[in-house]
Amino acid sequence: MKLTGLDFPEGHLYSRDYLWVRDLGEGRARVGLQFHALPRGGDVYFAKLPPVGSPLERGRAFGFVDLAGSTFELRAPFDARIALRNDVLRDDAGAVATAPFGDGWLVEVDGLAPEDLKGLLDREQALRYYSFIPGLAGKTLAAAQRFDAGRPWPSTTSLKLGDDLIVASRLLPAAGNEAFAPDWATGDRWRVRVKLADIERPRTYEYEVQGDEVVAGDDCWRVRAIEVEAQFPPQSFRRLFFRKDDLTLVAVDDVSTIDPALFARSENRRGREAFLLERAAGAGDEIIVDHPRMPAGCDDEARDVAVGHEPPITQIVRFRAGASRMEVELRAEVGGERLVSVQTWERGRPWWKDAARVRGGEETVRAELVQG
Amino acid sequence: MRIEELATIALDPFLGTPLGPEHRDRLPEWRPGRRWRVEFAFRAPAVPLHALALGDEVRSVWRFEVLREEVRDREDAVVVRVSPERRGGAGYHFIAVYRKRDLVLLEAKRYQGEVERPFDLRKLPPLEVGVVKADPEKRFLERTLRTLPPAQQETPVAAAGEDEDESLARAAYAEAEAPPPSPHPEELGGAEEVA
Numbered sequence: 001m002k003l004t005g006l007d008f009p010e011g012h013l014y015s016r017d018y019l020w021v022r023d024l025g026e027g028r029a030r031v032g033l034q035f036h037a038l039p040r041g042g043d044v045y046f047a048k049l050p051p052v053g054s055p056l057e058r059g060r061a062f063g064f065v066d067l068a069g070s071t072f073e074l075r076a077p078f079d080a081r082i083a084l085r086n087d088v089l090r091d092d093a094g095a096v097a098t099a100p101f102g103d104g105w106l107v108e109v110d111g112l113a114p115e116d117l118k119g120l121l122d123r124e125q126a127l128r129y130y131s132f133i134p135g136l137a138g139k140t141l142a143a144a145q146r147f148d149a150g151r152p153w154p155s156t157t158s159l160k161l162g163d164d165l166i167v168a169s170r171l172l173p174a175a176g177n178e179a180f181a182p183d184w185a186t187g188d189r190w191r192v193r194v195k196l197a198d199i200e201r202p203r204t205y206e207y208e209v210q211g212d213e214v215v216a217g218d219d220c221w222r223v224r225a226i227e228v229e230a231q232f233p234p235q236s237f238r239r240l241f242f243r244k245d246d247l248t249l250v251a252v253d254d255v256s257t258i259d260p261a262l263f264a265r266s267e268n269r270r271g272r273e274a275f276l277l278e279r280a281a282g283a284g285d286e287i288i289v290d291h292p293r294m295p296a297g298c299d300d301e302a303r304d305v306a307v308g309h310e311p312p313i314t315q316i317v318r319f320r321a322g323a324s325r326m327e328v329e330l331r332a333e334v335g336g337e338r339l340v341s342v343q344t345w346e347r348g349r350p351w352w353k354d355a356a357r358v359r360g361g362e363e364t365v366r367a368e369l370v371q372g
Numbered sequence: 373m374r375i376e377e378l379a380t381i382a383l384d385p386f387l388g389t390p391l392g393p394e395h396r397d398r399l400p401e402w403r404p405g406r407r408w409r410v411e412f413a414f415r416a417p418a419v420p421l422h423a424l425a426l427g428d429e430v431r432s433v434w435r436f437e438v439l440r441e442e443v444r445d446r447e448d449a450v451v452v453r454v455s456p457e458r459r460g461g462a463g464y465h466f467i468a469v470y471r472k473r474d475l476v477l478l479e480a481k482r483y484q485g486e487v488e489r490p491f492d493l494r495k496l497p498p499l500e501v502g503v504v505k506a507d508p509e510k511r512f513l514e515r516t517l518r519t520l521p522p523a524q525q526e527t528p529v530a531a532a533g534e535d536e537d538e539s540l541a542r543a544a545y546a547e548a549e550a551p552p553p554s555p556h557p558e559e560l561g562g563a564e565e566v567a
Contacts, residue, residue, distance in 0.1 A: 146512050153410055167412060
């Protein structure tokens with residue numbers, strides 16, 4: 001199937017039957033196959049061409065090319081006589097495909113009258129003609145694109161041929177996993193429900209991508225995480241900064257809701273590695289702040305991300321169900337206890353789908369994405 | 373699909389139809405050193421990709437990095453390196469040159485390491501801009517583009533010995549000579565569809 005129009009070299013004329021013609025003057029012309037325009041491509045195995053001196057009759061087949069799985073008949077674009085045959089093709093028929101305008105030419109003809117070339121298409125006409133090649137003809141080629149201010153490329157593009165979506169694209173962070181790294185834009189929101197082991201009533205936290213900010217010299221997303229639907233108004237909220245190019249958690253602010261100018265910042269001393277909240281924090285905070293280093297690919301990996309800071313963290317990534325699900329486990333020894341944070345990420349979601357915290361063998365927090 | 377077709381779609385952010393002057397403020401800023409990645413999912417309904425054990429779609433991620441600015445034909449230009457991630461072999465990449473003022477793709481060359489591997493950069497058929505939504509309240513711009521096929525009712529009956537596809541192709545050419553009908557963007561579906 002062809003999706004595109006074709007770029008046709010200057011200085012050639014084109015038939016409507018997939019041949020190109022180069023006028024050599026004095027009633028002589030070279031003829032080749034416009035291989036790129038064929039409805040079906042593939043390797044060329046054999047080219048059958050008439051011997052020198054054979055007449056060509058306009059509209060009639062004068063030879064054929066054997067392709068992988070099909071045969072393409074060559075139809076004469078004019079009345080003429082074979083003056084030369086490209087014998088290179090006897091040994092290397094593949095040149096028809098690899099160099100259709102070069103070594104892969106087919107024949108030279110003579111006996112042409114000037115009007116014989118007038119029925120052929122020039123480059124611009126041919127481009128338009130072959131843009132509507134069989135398979136595309138009769139269908140609409142349509143595209144939809146979304147441009148977000150400040151982004152280097154369309155956030156999404158879709159290209160449809162008729163009803164079939166044939167190409168879809170989305171912008172990804174410069175580094176990070178192509179399948180699981182969220183695609184955030186300012187204004188995006190989602191909610192997670194958090195259940196603490198020792199408190200019956202679950203809590204709900206809302207995340208909102210609030211904009212950009214430069215932190216530690218890096219362009220970052222600023223994400224607010226605040227408790228909602230609480231019995232009492234929260235006294236503080238979390239402000240999370242994620243490096244845009246790989247979604248590493250760079251820093252966390254503990255911000256007063258009464259005076260947002262009052263905040264305490266914890267920086268990720270591991271740079272571009274995982275973040276695991278080590279100290280005991282407010283209810284649910286630890287699960288909010290735990291964040292992995294997004295793996296670059298979909299290969300299972302286990303990594304020790306100590307990077308000179310205590311406590312060392314081990315990050316283990318597993319891909320499940322045909323790489324549609326990513327499980328991340330962060331482990332550390334803190335105060336003589338083993339701390340484990342487990343998250344499940346799914347493609348297309350803005351945050352992990354579910355997560356749990358285990359301290360000293362006991363599950364202390366379990367959470368799930370409930371909106372977004 | 374061959375590499376030329378994939379490359380054409382992957383290299384041109386505007387699919388051959390640049391943003392008009394009224395939306396130039398939406399043009400991204402490409403400064404040297406800026407990097408980004410784009411995931412493309414190519415589906416080819418008529419091509420048995422599953423026969424190649426590829427499933428029914430080919431996913432690939434392409435990396436972009438703005439290398440430098442330079443002057444081409446007295447125009448300011450931006451040079452970008454584009455390379456497929458984990459495909460195409462070591463050192464396989466494209467060097468694409470874009471006009472700085474509107475990011476129109478001027479040229480693209482393909483390389484395997486230092487060695488150039490010539491290819492024909494193909495173009496999509498001209499796409500008509502159907503709808504542009506530039507609501508100032510929206511943080512993004514949506515646009516839909518399409519190129520129109522020949523109307524079925526104007527398709528001539530295939531001549532003897534001429535198959536239906538050829539007939540359609542000829543009709544399309546005749547159609548291309550005429551002014552395009554008005555687009556009906558509501559039939560297209562928006563960008564949200566694949567967001």
